Amino acid sequence: MSTQDPSTAGTRPAGGRRSAPHRLAAAAAAAAVASTVSLLVAAPQAGAATTNLVANPTMERSTTGWFASSSFALARVAGGHGGGYAVRLRNAATTTRTGVVNDTVNTVRSTTAGHVYAASAWVRSSTPRRAVSLRLMEYRGRTYLGQKVGTMTLPDTGWHKVSTVYTARTTGATVDVNVLGVRLPAGASVLVDDVTLRDATPVVPPPADPGTPGDPTGTTRAGWTLKWADEFDGADVDATRWKVDDLSTYGDGNSELACLMDRPENVFTSGGVLTIRARREAAPVRCGDRDARFPSGREYTSGMLRTTAAWQYGRIEMRAQLPTAQGVSKGLWPGFWMRPAGGGTGELDILETIGSGPGGTEWNKIHQTVWYDYSGTHPRQTFTATTDVDPSAGFHTYAAEWEPGVIRWYVDDRLTYTRTTATTPWLDEAFGKPFVIRLNMAVGGSWPGSPDATTTFPADYRVDYVRVYQR
Missing domain, CATH: 2.60.120.260 (Galactose-binding domain-like)
Structure with a gap:
């Protein structure tokens, strides 16, 4: 167990990322095709953040309040x-x-x-x-x-x-x-x-094209037709649409720290939102019978879901609020990604983000990646979109349009990255089969590093909807 975070001291009572071992040393050593962009996704609300709510902010005349x-x-x-x-x-x-x-x-x-x-x-x-x-x-x-x-x-x-x-x-x-x-x-x-x-509530604009004119439900989208969706309006996760991992996975290929659990403390729906919650547990949690790294239990728990349905091609879209707030999220690693339903080559990372501690710079970066495999047969190709607002402060949309010979990534309907068979000759080979969608939040791992005393738990990855459109 870690010692108590000093930030929990006070005077009032307080009432994984993926499990597949794809960030192995060999893959990490493979050269990546990478780039970065600054992306304006929202502006502060007019008139917001103008009134100081603190009663005696300057203590100039007394300590009243x-x-x-x-x-x-x-x-x-x-x-x-x-x-x-x-x-x-x-x-x-x-x-x-x-x-x-x-x-x-x-x-x-x-x-x-x-x-x-x-x-x-x-x-x-x-x-x-x-x-x-x-x-x-x-x-x-x-x-x-x-x-x-x-x-x-x-x-x-x-x-x-x-x-x-x-x-x-x-x-x-x-x-x-x-x-x-x-x-x-x-x-x-x-x-x-x-x-x-x-x-300081920011304006979170609706998608620029939520559907065709006269279609506010989003059932169609500029040449796309809605084929599958979960708006998370039920009292529980829909078991006909999602499989929630439980105890059997814990991301040791990435040196992750959380046990992925199917329980309401880690995965739940409420108010039309799916929440994947990472927790620092008060006592170690046993993560199955084969957890060689932590036989006495793990300090962190989280969750991962994957769809029961699979698709080849389509626009895969999510609206979500990320848990990677600046300065208080080191060690968190949420993802929205796809893997082949039957295994084999190909991985599409529509969104990956990692948290940061004080002074960290990852809080507003969205990573978008394609993989051929995890052994370095071909280098992964990746892109970083840098937003001008905090993605943890409100809901934003993240999508990939996957068609024969091309994959396009979007943040709030702004095109950020494109891969084609001209830039990525192995694209159709790796993605020539149906894929499932995965949602998860890892804690720790070879990329984000471990949480520290500044990391705030519980940490919530909140998903408003996931939709699949096809031509």
């Missing part, structure tokens, strides 16, 4: 950010502790499900290399619903801005704002000033 956790002292002091005053959080205990500057009344009084709340605070320490966190926590009464944490190790004694973003899970809940001095020695302190929390 704020209190310190037990064994810590809170005082208004001179030398604030930009002059004036700040508040000082000092460890008054005789041992090293994590302290919290907490809003007395939760700053967001009533959330709206799916709204994005962006927070920041200016922090300073009397000594360098102190870790400070900013945390947003959602509650319904005293029931804890979720959180996001941004953490920064201050390199010096100057003022620095720490920030985080949280997407509300429900309507009518509250959001609690905390600034944490992490593992402060006895007598040590940090200064806090200019705390902000704003509703």
